[in-house]
Structures are given as C-alpha cells and as structure tokens.
Amino acid sequence: MGNHSTTHEGEKLKPQTKELWKVFWILLVLTAIEFVIAFGLDTDRFKWTKIIIFIIMTIVKAYFIVGTFMHLKGEVKSLIWTIILPSLFVVWLLVALIVEGGYIGSV
Amino acid sequence: MAVSKTSATPEHLIWEGGTQPMKIGYGKLMMWIFLLSDTFTFSALLISYGLVRFSFPSFKDINPEMTHKTFELSHDWWPVPEKVFEAVPFLHGISLPLVFVGIMTFILIFSSVTMVLAVEAGHRRDKADVEKWMLWTILGGFTFLGSQAWEWSHFIHGSEEGLTLANGAKVFGANLVTNEYGPAAFADFFFFITGFHGTHVFSGVVLNILIFYNASNGVYERRGHYEMIEKVGLYWHFVDLVWVFVFTFFYLV
Numbered sequence: 001m002g003n004h005s006t007t008h009e010g011e012k013l014k015p016q017t018k019e020l021w022k023v024f025w026i027l028l029v030l031t032a033i034e035f036v037i038a039f040g041l042d043t044d045r046f047k048w049t050k051i052i053i054f055i056i057m058t059i060v061k062a063y064f065i066v067g068t069f070m071h072l073k074g075e076v077k078s079l080i081w082t083i084i085l086p087s088l089f090v091v092w093l094l095v096a097l098i099v100e101g102g103y104i105g106s107v
Numbered sequence: 108m109a110v111s112k113t114s115a116t117p118e119h120l121i122w123e124g125g126t127q128p129m130k131i132g133y134g135k136l137m138m139w140i141f142l143l144s145d146t147f148t149f150s151a152l153l154i155s156y157g158l159v160r161f162s163f164p165s166f167k168d169i170n171p172e173m174t175h176k177t178f179e180l181s182h183d184w185w186p187v188p189e190k191v192f193e194a195v196p197f198l199h200g201i202s203l204p205l206v207f208v209g210i211m212t213f214i215l216i217f218s219s220v221t222m223v224l225a226v227e228a229g230h231r232r233d234k235a236d237v238e239k240w241m242l243w244t245i246l247g248g249f250t251f252l253g254s255q256a257w258e259w260s261h262f263i264h265g266s267e268e269g270l271t272l273a274n275g276a277k278v279f280g281a282n283l284v285t286n287e288y289g290p291a292a293f294a295d296f297f298f299f300i301t302g303f304h305g306t307h308v309f310s311g312v313v314l315n316i317l318i319f320y321n322a323s324n325g326v327y328e329r330r331g332h333y334e335m336i337e338k339v340g341l342y343w344h345f346v347d348l349v350w351v352f353v354f355t356f357f358y359l360v
Contacts (some may be wrong), residue, residue, distance in 0.1 A: 082140075
C-alpha cells in the first residue's frame with residue numbers, strides 16, 4: 001500500500017523508482033536472452049531443452065511483473081495465496097491436456 | 108461521510124460495516140479477483156492451443172529425415188511460429204523471424220514501466236508526474252494496438268507466393284476456414300488468442316485515458332488519494348503479463 005496518507009500539502013516527496021527501473025532492465029534482458037536461445041540453439045537437437053528454458057524464463061518474468069509491478073510482494077500473505085493457489089491448478093490442467101492432446105486421433 | 112475519526116486507516120481502505128479484509132481497499136481486492144478469473148480465461152485459450160497443437164503431427168513427425176532449416180509450410184502439420192511471423196513493416200521481403208513480435212513485447216513492457224511510475228507518482232500525490240507517465244502509457248498502448256493491427260493485416264493478406272495444395276489450388280493469407288500457414292486451427296487460435304488479448308489492451312487504453320482525464324481534472328487530488336491509478340495499473344500490468352505468456356507459448360515454442 002502507498003504512504004500517500006502521510007503526505008502533507010505542498011510537500012514534494014522524492015520519487016522511489018530505482019526498483020522499478022531495475023525490474024524493467026531485468027525483463028528486457030530476459031527477453032533478449034530468449035531471442036538468443038531461440039536462434040542460437042539447434043531446434044532439431046534441443047527442442048525440449050529450449051521449451052523448458054522458455055517456460056522457466058516466462059515464470060521468472062511473471063514473478064517480477066506480479067511481484068514488483070503489481071506489488072503482490074508487499075501484500076498480506078492471505079492475498080498472495082488467494083492469487084497464487086488457484087493459478088497453480090492451471091499448471092495441472094496444462095500438463096493434463098498437453099499429454100491428452102498427443103493421443104487425439106491415435107486411439 | 109461517516110468515518111471513524113479514531114482509526115488511523117485512510118478512509119478509502121475502510122469497508123462498510125467493518126475492518127478491511129486482507130489490508131486492502133475494496134476496489135483493489137475486487138480487481139485482483141477479476142484478474143484471477145481472467146487468468147482462467149486466458150489459460151483456457153492457451154491450453155486449448157497446446158492441446159490442439161499436440162493433436163497435430165509436427166514437421167519432423169512426417170519428415171523425420173528433414174531438419175528445422177528445411178521446414179516448409181503445409182496443411183498436414185503444425186507450423187513453426189518463427190517461420191510464419193518473420194515480417195517487419197517497411198522491410199518487405201526480408202526474413203526477420205519474430206523481430207516484430209519482439210518489438211511489440213518491448214513496447215508493452217515499456218508501457219508497463221511507465222504505468223507503475225504513474226502509480227508511484229500517485230503515492231506521492233504528484234499530479235504532474237501522474238499525468239506525464241499516464242500519457243506515456245497511453246502512447247505505448249496505442250503503439251501496441253497499431254502494431255497488432257499491422258500484424259493481423261499481414262497475417263490475413265499473406266505472402267505473394269501463397270501455399271500450393273496437392274490438387275494445385277493456391278491459398279493466400281488466412282481466414283477462419285483455411286490459411287497458407289498450416290491447419291485451419293492455427294489461424295483460428297491466432298485470431299482468438301491475440302484478438303482476445305488485443306481487446307484487453309484496447310479496454311486498458313480506454314481506462315487509462317479515463318483516469319488520465321480524471322487525474323488532470325484534479326478528481327483524485329480532491330479525493331485525497333490516487334488509488335484509482337493503482338486499480339487500473341493492476342489491470343494494465345496483467346495485460347502485459349498475459350502478453351509475456353502469449354509470446355512464449357504462441358510465438359517462441
């Protein structure tokens with residue numbers, strides 16, 4: 001939560017933006033690395049290695065966006081779990097349906 | 108307004124009839140819950156994409172002796188996205204796989220930063236700073252929408268060569284029934300996933316303009332807090348977050 005309630009009329013507070021710009025650079029560098037991997041690693045041999053790296057990097061980016069930009073890191077524990085726990089079940093659905101997809105038309 | 112004068116909690120954080128659950132304002136909590144439900148919708152779209160993609164053979168399944176470099180587009184297997192999305196405006200005929208999508212990603216990440224800077228300025232109740240960063244965010248939103256319009260137009264019109272089918276017929280570009288890139292479902296998912304995301308970006312830009320207008324008119328200054336910027340900010344960051352996932356699962360893998 002903000003500290004705006006403590007601000008007094010006419011008083012200018014210094015911007016606290018260091019952390020925000022840091023996250024911006026992290027997101028930018030991660031995306032750049034994704035490009036390097038996408039065209040640097042041979043798809044024929046490392047297909048699943050690449051996919052796993054991309055998924056991990058996506059989750060890292062999501063952590064920074066949700067944690068810092070959306071400020072979920074600073075919220076109370078019950079709110080954090082309200083958001084994270086239901087989202088985790090999505091991973092289950094993802095794995096289940098990707099596996100099932102491989103059998104469509106072959107059974 | 109009847110607010111307890113003994114409490115140190117700011118007025119907008121107090122729910123009618125009691126203390127605030129989860130130490131958060133009503134509007135912000137409801138925005139979080141809405142975003143959670145929106146997560147399910149986007150997950151459903153992306154997961155069904157995965158399901159259908161895996162129900163089709165890949166290029167290598169059909170042509171085990173071929174390599175990634177000799178990939179060709181066909182209706183018989185699922186396309187490799189980097190072989191489909193390789194055009195950039197003003198650079199006609201040059202193969203630049205995923206470059207334009209990368210630029211779009213950068214635009215959205217940048218507008219996410221300017222949004223969070225507007226939220227930060229709101230915490231300091233710095234009206235001029237809020238206006239400045241909201242304008243940058245709106246600009247970023249429009250740029251992204253424009254890029255997506257170009258991407259769609261290019262995808263729909265297709266290449267000059269098109270795709271020659273086994274019976275000699277030619278297919279150019281894409282619609283919901285057929286396309287030159289792969290199975291019909293590929294273009295369908297492209298339209299639905301990026302379209303649904305683009306609709307979110309559009310709603311976000313409308314909300315951003317609305318709060319920019321209100322902030323400029325001093326509505327939040329009179330209200331005593333800039334929480335509305337935070338609420339719309341949550342939505343805007345979520346749109347960026349979804350794009351990060353779309354970028355990975357639709358374009359990269």
